[in-house]
Amino acid sequence: MRLTGTHIAYLHTCHRKLWLFAHGIQMEHTSDTVAEGKLIGETSYQDRARKYTELAIDGIKIDFYDAKNKVIHEVKKSDKVEHAHIAQVKYYLYILKKNGIDGATAIIEYPRMKQRETVEWEEGDEESVLRWVSEAEAILANESCPPLEKKSICKKCSYYDFCYAAEEMG
Template sequence: MEFEVTGALMQSYTICKRQVWLMAHQIVPDQEHPYIEIGRLIDENSYQRDRKKIHFENVVLDLVRMEKDNILIGEVKKSSKAEDSAKMQLLFYLYKLKQSGITAKGQLFFPEERKREVVELTPEFEREVIKAIEEIKDIVYKEKPPAFIKIPYCKNCGYKEFCMS
């Protein structure tokens, strides 16, 4: 199976390795799950003045703004509960842009909490992203998904029925 790592896989990687495998193998989570629907609504209705859903290679950027002489890439999330995974996703986007010669800054947006978090691709974070890309590929090329491990995110996961049945 030939594939490229995506932002969604990068976000899932920090939460659940099993979810990474399922997503990469085209096993789609419950699209009627309330948290998926809420996330979709927040994404559609927040920051409408900014350019949204910019497609770049295998990346979909939630929003792009020009601030002074800088490009700002934004990722909009429902909640900061999974802030680390959202940050990793945004770092991945900044890394992909850098690979194409585009320098940008990042910002996480949590509109329901009226919170923002600046994200910058430092050399340390870049190494972390490269390592994660390799580990994601290792997970995906396995014949079977990693074993189910119950974590706090399971109760709100769209894959819950698949993993816990």
């Protein structure tokens, strides 16, 4: 299986969510939070589709890539799991670098918060990304789903009902 940016983000969010998503149990389509995030991405920068290109390469899909300036634009709803967003764009930068596109940067945009964060490729990032890939592959190779870890972000997660159904009945 080819890893995507979503896999890397989920690795940094919840191992259970990563495993479920990778094994075809995808709940994002049932989530109001995910729908709201998509709407923010689609309506916040309406001229982007004309200005930037979508780039699909080595299993990743970057929605807004400024090829002229080598800048990835990633739109997020909130900065609640900012470390996962940074890991996702670092993975994108790694894939670009691996395919001969050096010197790219990323901008993570949080339109509702009117904030932006620039992410650059730094010394040691390749080792980190390779470690993340290895960790994700190890989780996905397990035959059974990782156990539930109760986190503060669970209530907003698209997998909440799936993960907590047995708890609410018991």
